[in-house]
Amino acid sequence: MGWIITLIVGGIIGWLAGVILGKDVPFGIIGNIIAGLVGAAIANSIGLSFGPTLGGVSIIGGLLGAIILILIVSFVMKALRKA
Numbered sequence: 001m002g003w004i005i006t007l008i009v010g011g012i013i014g015w016l017a018g019v020i021l022g023k024d025v026p027f028g029i030i031g032n033i034i035a036g037l038v039g040a041a042i043a044n045s046i047g048l049s050f051g052p053t054l055g056g057v058s059i060i061g062g063l064l065g066a067i068i069l070i071l072i073v074s075f076v077m078k079a080l081r082k083a
Helices: 002-021 028-045 059-082
Strands: none
Touching: 002 028, 002 059, 028 059
């Protein structure tokens, strides 16, 4: 049951990061989940793991990490479209 909660929290964090940035995450809900979970991992690795946790994911740190991840992915996708 814990991994289902983690996936839901990751999806919500990824969706929220996309809403904040005004950018769509590629691959829809799966992209949101991946952005939220990978964003939380990025935040945890650079020391941004603070705030409340739910399902093993730091909400504030995960949101910041997902925002960073979406910015990087959108920059790379934009550069690939120009090339």
